[in-house]
Amino acid sequence: MNTRFAVATHILTFLHTQDGRPATSELVASSVSTNPTLIRRLLSELAKAGLTTSQMGAGGGALLARPGNRITLLDVHRALDAEGTIFPLHQEPNPQCPVGRHINGVLRRRLSDVEKAMEAELARTTIADMAQDVANANRQG
Amino acid sequence: MNTRFAVATHILTFLHTQDGRPATSELVASSVSTNPTLIRRLLSELAKAGLTTSQMGAGGGALLARPGNRITLLDVHRALDAEGTIFPLHQEPNPQCPVGRHINGVLRRRLSDVEKAMEAELARTTIADMAQDVANANRQG
DNA sequence: TTTGTCTGTTACAAAAATGGTTACATATCA
DNA sequence: TGATATGTAACCATTTTTGTAACAGACAAA
Numbered sequence: 001m002n003t004r005f006a007v008a009t010h011i012l013t014f015l016h017t018q019d020g021r022p023a024t025s026e027l028v029a030s031s032v033s034t035n036p037t038l039i040r041r042l043l044s045e046l047a048k049a050g051l052t053t054s055q056m057g058a059g060g061g062a063l064l065a066r067p068g069n070r071i072t073l074l075d076v077h078r079a080l081d082a083e084g085t086i087f088p089l090h091q092e093p094n095p096q097c098p099v100g101r102h103i104n105g106v107l108r109r110r111l112s113d114v115e116k117a118m119e120a121e122l123a124r125t126t127i128a129d130m131a132q133d134v135a136n137a138n139r140q141g
Numbered sequence: 142m143n144t145r146f147a148v149a150t151h152i153l154t155f156l157h158t159q160d161g162r163p164a165t166s167e168l169v170a171s172s173v174s175t176n177p178t179l180i181r182r183l184l185s186e187l188a189k190a191g192l193t194t195s196q197m198g199a200g201g202g203a204l205l206a207r208p209g210n211r212i213t214l215l216d217v218h219r220a221l222d223a224e225g226t227i228f229p230l231h232q233e234p235n236p237q238c239p240v241g242r243h244i245n246g247v248l249r250r251r252l253s254d255v256e257k258a259m260e261a262e263l264a265r266t267t268i269a270d271m272a273q274d275v276a277n278a279n280r281q282g
Numbered sequence: 283t284t285t286g287t288c289t290g291t292t293a294c295a296a297a298a299a300t301g302g303t304t305a306c307a308t309a310t311c312a
Numbered sequence: 313t314g315a316t317a318t319g320t321a322a323c324c325a326t327t328t329t330t331g332t333a334a335c336a337g338a339c340a341a342a
Contacts, residue, residue, distance in 0.1 A: 001298080002329070003231035006248055010231070014240045024288065031238040032231065035331060040290065057339025058287040073251070086227065090144035090151070090173065097172040099155045102278035106271060107147055110214070114262045121258040125251050130244075133251070137243035142327085143300070165317065176302060178320090185319065198310025199316040289338075296331070302324085309318075 007032055008042050008076050009130065012051065016068040016131040022054075022061030042080075049079030068128035074119050086118065087111050148173055149183050149217050150271065153192065157209040157272040163195075163202030183221075190220030209269035215260050227259070228252050 014031050015023055025036035025043065032039065043062050046052045053065045064071065089107055093100035155172050156164055166177040166184065173180065184203050187193045194206045205212065230248055234241035 001229045003229050004329080005228045006231045006245075009248060010234060010240065010244050013244060014238075017240055022288095026288090031235050031241045033233055033235050033241065034231075036288095037291095037332075038330065040288095044290065054289060055339075056287090056289045056337075057341095058285095059340055060288050060338085062289090073255075085142075087146045088142040088144050090147045090175075092174055093151060094172050094174050097155075098279050099151065099158055099275055100172045100174065102275045103151050103154060103271075104147075105278060106274040107150060109274070110266050110271070113265075114214075114259055117262040118255055118259040121255045124254075130247060130251070133247040134240055134243045137246060138239050145300085163317095167317085177317095178303075179301065181317095181319065182301095195318060196310075197308075197316090197318045199314095200311060201309085201317050203318090283342100285340100285342080287338100287340080289336105291335090291337105293334085294332085296329100298327100298329075300325100300327075302326095303322100304324105305320100305322085307318105307320090309316100311316080312314090 004042065004080050005077060007034070007038070008046060008080055009073065009127075011039060011042060011062075012046070012064065012068070012071060012076065012127045013130040013134060015052065015062060015064050016127050017134070018063075020063070022059070022063055024061040028062070046076075046079050049075065051075055051079055064127070068131060069126050071127040072123045073125045073130075074122040077119070077122055084108070084111070084115070086115055145183065145221050146218060148175070148179070149187060149221055150214065150268075152180060152183060152203075153187070153205065153209070153212060153217065153268045154271040154275060156193065156203055156205050157268050158275070159204075161204065163200070163204055165202045169203065187217075187220050190216065192216055192220055205268070209272060210267050212268045213264045214266045214271075215263040218260070218263055225249070225252070225256070227256060 010032050011028055025039040029036045029039045051065055052062050054062045089104045093103055095101050151173050152169055155169055166180040170177045170180045192206055193203050195203045230245045236242050
């Protein structure tokens with residue numbers, strides 16, 4: 001299982017609920033139920049993508065780099081995964097075979113439409129939406 | 142990298158081009174550039190999903206279980222992957238935390254829309270389409 | 283300026299998933 | 313009966329993901 005996307009979304013949603021107060025990797029880790037190093041590794045990738053910033057030193061921690069309504073799940077996906085990793089192609093099918101010679105080009109074209117559809121849907125949810133959903137769930141149950 | 146989907150699609154496209162002649166796992170493996178056991182493992186899953194049949198014994202091999210224009214890439218995806226495996230959730234976030242308590246339910250709902258969009262797009266391509274694309278590529282160079 | 287806190291990163295181990303190889307019982311055709 | 317091919321299991325190597333420990337450097341607070 002690759003839960004990096006789910007954990008990264010959890011982190012960002014958590015940061016949103018902190019409302020400007022820096023959150024330490026230890027605090028975030030306790031919400032996710034994992035260890036601080038894993039959180040810091042993911043935060044490092046999210047920071048490289050411009051989604052979060054961090055303050056070192058006492059009283060420091062992680063913050064959203066911009067308002068949660070301007071961070072989408074597509075941003076999260078792109079921060080973590082290179083393109084074409086949802087349905088990776090197999091390498092070097094037999095070039096002597098009429099099918100093997102062209103299957104990857106054909107697949108790439110068809111699957112790029114699939115990824116586009118997926119990305120369009122990912123882009124429709126923001127971290128602010130996530131936080132709102134979580135708040136609603138807390139109010140109701 | 143998980144290339145099972147790509148390889149399975151390759152297999153089915155190859156079977157389509159065989160036009161009713163049973164293909165041995167060794168023949169298919171040579172097109173994919175892998176080993177016959179891997180092919181047989183995938184064929185076994187495809188057969189369970191009703192997409193292929195196999196004939197044991199001399200002169201045997203694998204066949205499409207129905208016409209290629211009635212097998213979509215969505216069928217392939219469903220034959221290989223359980224639901225919710227594209228973006229797996231992390232298990233047991235902290236139930237003491239307002240975010241941890243509800244993040245997975247919220248994520249599941251939002252991501253199910255994403256998978257639906259993806260599946261709708263996968264359903265638009267059939268194995269016959271794939272074979273046609275490959276044939277066109279061969280005609281053109 | 284000193285002390286304590288927290289990040290960023292590395293190293294290494296553990297666990298899980300994927301793919302490759304071998305082997306063999308069983309089914310089927312000729 | 314003999315040759316062929318599937319289905320499946322066992323086992324290993326490789327890669328990816330996750331967990332754990334360690335530590336230099338940045339920063340705040342006293």
